[in-house]
Amino acid sequence: MTVTFPDITVGVLALQGAFSEHVQLLRLAAKSLEQRKAVHVKWGFIEVRTPQELATCDGLIIPGGESTAMALVAARSGLLEPLREFVKVLRKPTWGTCAGLILLAESANKTKKGGQDLIGGLDVRVNRNHFGRQVESFQTDLSLPFLGDAIDKDSSEPFRCVFIRAPVVEKVLPHREGIQAEEAEQDATVVAPAQTPADELAKEALQSEVEIMANISTRNTALQQNQEHEHAGNEDIIAVRQGNVFGCSFHPELTADPRIHVWWLEEILKAVQRRQEFVDRTVLSVS
Amino acid sequence: MAPELPPTNGQKNEQNGKNNFAVKAGLAKMLKGGVIMDVINAEQARIAEEAGAVAVMALERVPADIRAQGGVARMSDPQMIKEIMDAVTIPVMAKARIGHFVECQILEALGVDYIDESEVLTPADAVHHVSKHPFKIPFVCGCRNLGEALRRISEGAAMIRTKGEAGTGDVIEAVRHMRTVNAEIARAGSMSDEELRVYAKDIQADFSLLKEAAQLGRLPVVNFAAGGVATPADAALMMQLGCDGVFVGSGIFKSGDAAKRAKAIVQAVTHYKDPKTLMEVSMNLGEAMVGINCGKMDESEKLAKRGW
Numbered sequence: 227m228t229v230t231f232p233d234i235t236v237g238v239l240a241l242q243g244a245f246s247e248h249v250q251l252l253r254l255a256a257k258s259l260e261q262r263k264a265v266h267v268k269w270g271f272i273e274v275r276t277p278q279e280l281a282t283c284d285g286l287i288i289p290g291g292e293s294t295a296m297a298l299v300a301a302r303s304g305l306l307e308p309l310r311e312f313v314k315v316l317r318k319p320t321w322g323t324c325a326g327l328i329l330l331a332e333s334a335n336k337t338k339k340g341g342q343d344l345i346g347g348l349d350v351r352v353n354r355n356h357f358g359r360q361v362e363s364f365q366t367d368l369s370l371p372f373l374g375d376a377i378d379k380d381s382s383e384p385f386r387c388v389f390i391r392a393p394v395v396e397k398v399l400p401h402r403e404g405i406q407a408e409e410a411e412q413d414a415t416v417v418a419p420a421q422t423p424a425d426e427l428a429k430e431a432l433q434s435e436v437e438i439m440a441n442i443s444t445r446n447t448a449l450q451q452n453q454e455h456e457h458a459g460n461e462d463i464i465a466v467r468q469g470n471v472f473g474c475s476f477h478p479e480l481t482a483d484p485r486i487h488v489w490w491l492e493e494i495l496k497a498v499q500r501r502q503e504f505v506d507r508t509v510l511s512v513s
Numbered sequence: 514m515a516p517e518l519p520p521t522n523g524q525k526n527e528q529n530g531k532n533n534f535a536v537k538a539g540l541a542k543m544l545k546g547g548v549i550m551d552v553i554n555a556e557q558a559r560i561a562e563e564a565g566a567v568a569v570m571a572l573e574r575v576p577a578d579i580r581a582q583g584g585v586a587r588m589s590d591p592q593m594i595k596e597i598m599d600a601v602t603i604p605v606m607a608k609a610r611i612g613h614f615v616e617c618q619i620l621e622a623l624g625v626d627y628i629d630e631s632e633v634l635t636p637a638d639a640v641h642h643v644s645k646h647p648f649k650i651p652f653v654c655g656c657r658n659l660g661e662a663l664r665r666i667s668e669g670a671a672m673i674r675t676k677g678e679a680g681t682g683d684v685i686e687a688v689r690h691m692r693t694v695n696a697e698i699a700r701a702g703s704m705s706d707e708e709l710r711v712y713a714k715d716i717q718a719d720f721s722l723l724k725e726a727a728q729l730g731r732l733p734v735v736n737f738a739a740g741g742v743a744t745p746a747d748a749a750l751m752m753q754l755g756c757d758g759v760f761v762g763s764g765i766f767k768s769g770d771a772a773k774r775a776k777a778i779v780q781a782v783t784h785y786k787d788p789k790t791l792m793e794v795s796m797n798l799g800e801a802m803v804g805i806n807c808g809k810m811d812e813s814e815k816l817a818k819r820g821w
Binding site for chain 2: 240241242243244245246247249250251275290291292294295298299302303324325336337338339340354355359360361363364365388390391477479480481482
């Protein structure tokens with residue numbers, strides 16, 4: 227089946243952090259899709275600093291950086307509410323890496339004194355700086371189920387995961403209408419405000435199950451020297467997806483490997499298609 | 514406007530070796546587009562964090578005071594750095610004297626997130642800089658020109674900043690250093706390999722690093738502005754000249770309304786291309802630090818001359 231896609235714009239939140247790296251990998255991913263799968267789409271990859279720029283996007287990446295700084299700058303730039311609307315009302319495809327994962331979580335702990343603003347969209351609790359300070363930052367090769375094919379690398383090969391003062395998903399939460407009230411009652415935990423999804427399709431994505439996409443074993447050799455990382459359990463959750471919102475605690479943008487970006491662009495294509503079918507259905511039922 | 518820095522950067526061959534250079538340079542990338550602020554206690558660190566700083570630099574005296582008070586400036590008391598580390602969740606950097614590798618060992622044991630081998634402190638070694646590759650902690654170092662920047666990177670620095678002239682509130686030297694680096698990279702960009710070898714010798718830089726910079730059209734690691742930034746306009750000026758972010762030392766806590774100025778500089782660095790936002794955040798900031806005119810300074814008072 228040949229599907230004709232409209233022009234698609236993918237934004238990278240450019241308030242602070244590693245946004246230009248994501249843009250470069252998106253360009254590489256689009257090229258990979260064209261060469262490996264003959265997917266011809268006219269992509270636009272843009273840096274997003276204003277609500278006007280955000281409004282043109284079909285999908286968004288929130289890059290690594292400092293989540294506190296990004297949240298503060300977003301609030302002062304009048305971008306925090308438009309971001310919440312993008313993720314939770316319109317429910318467009320969004321992917322957060324490291325700081326982006328923190329901002330997309332419905333609940334976060336170990337944030338700065340007085341807490342921080344979250345966008346929300348993923349029903350999880352993240353633990354900020356889970357592995358410790360920069361001395362404990364590390365990289366390791368992991369096999370991941372969410373890779374596409376790059377020009378020179380197949381999806382089956384392991385991916386170099388770079389963890390920098392990285393968070394993890396500490397707990398997957400049940401979906402709640404409204405805020406994560408039980409989380410809000412816990413000490414030193416912040417939660418995202420609730421939003422009402424715009425339509426049935428958005429609601430479906432918002433309420434879908436949280437899927438655990440990747441774990442890291444606490445016995446990983448890169449973690450052997452880590453002093454601050456002793457806790458119960460054998461694994462930490464490092465990637466999750468809920469409907470069309472995806473988050474990972476490591477930095478694909480610090481590698482030259484576009485395979486996660488390839489996979490994610492394919493996910494965007496599916497989302498655009500679903501949205502198109504939904505609109506067609508709605509139009510039919512109205513007429 | 515900084516040219517793109519590829520996702521994997523600097524020290525191509527060291528990506529997976531030498532204490533994880535990718536991880537060290539990676540943290541610097543997370544700080545891009547942000548402001549790193551000098552703070553002398555936990556209270557100032559909290560103000561910086563609330564203002565949206567991406568990191569703080571913990572030190573006992575800001576450069577303006579080091580300049581005024583004179584004497585030997587050394588690494589800060591680890592206890593004071595520890596208090597700052599406990600007060601904020603953003604990365605904490607600390608300064609060590611040029612060549613003082615034991616101060617660096619102490620800072621590493623303390624667990625700071627970045628070490629600044631800094632000319633603002635009194636140098637401990639008149640010839641050598643610290644060998645930075647063996648440390649697990651990443652380093653940032655100052656530069657006045659391309660050769661100096663590449664020498665620091667070859668020693669293991671994972672991030673570079675202009676030296677500027679710290680503690681003056683006068684941006685002229687930071688601009689001079691950034692423009693010099695840019696001009697030298699542009700020059701290198703038009704050279705053949707043979708010419709680059711001669712140029713590497715002239716500026717006392719490693720050939721392969723010079724070639725990498727020439728090909729990228731920029732330094733192969735993150736490059737911040739530092740030394741004399743005092744206003745949102747100064748910060749945006751440095752960003753438009755091609756820096757990846759900005760250090761503000763004395764400029765914030767030596768001004769009238771520190772919290773307000775700090776926020777304004779953070780906004781200015783994100784929206785550095787938008788004059789309307791710059792105009793808005795520049796309003797009613799109160800008194801800027803008084804400052805020292807670099808043109809009227811005695812050459813011997815210049816801190817940027819320290820380091821080689």
